[in-house]
C-alpha cells in the first residue's frame with residue numbers, strides 16, 4: 602500500500618505538437634480507489650503508463666510511497682497492472698499463470714504456493730487452479746488476470762479498462778467484485794474507464810479528463826451535485842444533463858417556450874449577467890399532474906421510452922430537445938404538447954462565456970411537491 606503523488610505531471614510524445622497530458626495533480630490516500638474517466642484520447646492510458654513507468658513523464662514528478670520514481674524501471678516500482686486483454690498463457694494452468702511472475706522473480710516454492718492459493722481463495726477460483734484458460738469463461742479469465750496481479754502483493758494496482766471485453770451483465774458483476782476485492786486488500790488502485798457509470802460506482806474519487814487536462818477530481822456525489830463546468834456536468838449522469846441558454850430578467854431565466862423563476866441563491870449567482878446556461882438533469886424534470894406551474898418548459902413530445910420503473914421522454918422546447926424522466930403511470934404520446942417543470946433548487950447554472958459552474962445543487966432534501 603502506498604500514497605501516489607502526481608505533481609504537475611505532463612507528457613509530450615516525440616514529434617507531437619500538443620501535450621497528451623498536462624499538469625496532472627493528485628495525491629491519493631493510502632489505499633484509495635481512484636478512477637480516471639473521460640472520452641477516447643483524453644489521456645487516461647498515458648497517465649497510467651506514466652505511473653507504471655512504461656512511458657516517461659516529460660513534465661512534473663511522480664512519487665510512489667514517498668519515492669520519486671523518475672527513471673525507475675516498471676518492474677522496480679512495486680506495481681501490478683491489469684489490462685483489457687488479459688493475455689493468459691494458453692498452455693499453462695491457471696495455477697502456473699498466476700505463479701509465473703513470482704517464479705521469474707525467484708520466489709521460494711512454498712511462498713509461491715501460498716500466494717497463489719490465497720489469491721485464488723479471495724477470487725473464488727480455487728476449484729479452477731488446474732484448468733487451462735480455454736476451459737474458462739470470460740469472467741473467470743478476468744479473475745485469473747486479477748489473480749496474477751494480486752499474488753505480487755504490490756503497493757499499487759493499475760487497471761486499464763479491465764472489464765471491456767466482458768458482456769454487459771458480467772461487467773456489472775465484476776465491477777462489484779473488484780470493489781469488494783479492493784475493500785479486502787486495501788491496495789491503492791488506479792482504474793481507467795471511459796464509462797461514467799463504472800466510474801461513479803467504483804471510484805472513491807474520480808478524475809474527469811478532457812483533452813489531456815483534468816477537469817475535476819472529486820467524489821461521485823460532488824461530481825454529480827457540484828460539477829465544475831458543463832463538460833463534467835454533461836459527462837457525469839445518465840441520461841446526460843439537459844442544457845438551455847436563457848436570458849435573465851427580473852429574477853427569471855427565459856427563452857423560446859420556457860420561463861423559470863430563480864430562487865435567491867441563483868439570483869445572487871447571476872447578479873449582473875444578461876444570459877446564463879441552465880442545466881437540468883432528466884430526473885429533475887417533472888410533468889406536473891394538475892396545476893400549470895410558474896416555471897415551465899413547454900414543447901412537443903418527440904420520443905416516448907417506457908422502461909417499467911420510469912418512462913423517458915424527449916420534448917422539443919424551442920430549439921432544444923430535453924430528456925425528462927417521468928412516472929410510468931403518466932401517459933403521454935408522441936406529438937402531445939406538454940409543460941415540464943423543475944424545482945428551483947435543482948437548477949444548475951453555468952457561465953455562457955466560460956462554461957464554468959455558477960451554482961450546483963445541494964445535498965439537502967428538496968420539496969418535490971414544490972416543483
Ligand code: ATP
Nearest residue numbers: 614617621639640641642643644645646647648795
Ligand atoms: P482511449 O480511451 O481511446 O484509450 P485515452 O484517454 O487512454 O484514450 P491516450 O491513449 O492516453 O488516451 O492518448 C492521449 C493522446 O495521446 C491522444 O491524442 C493520442 O493520440 C496520443 N498518443 C497516445 N499514445 C501515443 C504515442 N505513443 N505517440 C504519440 N501520441 C500518442
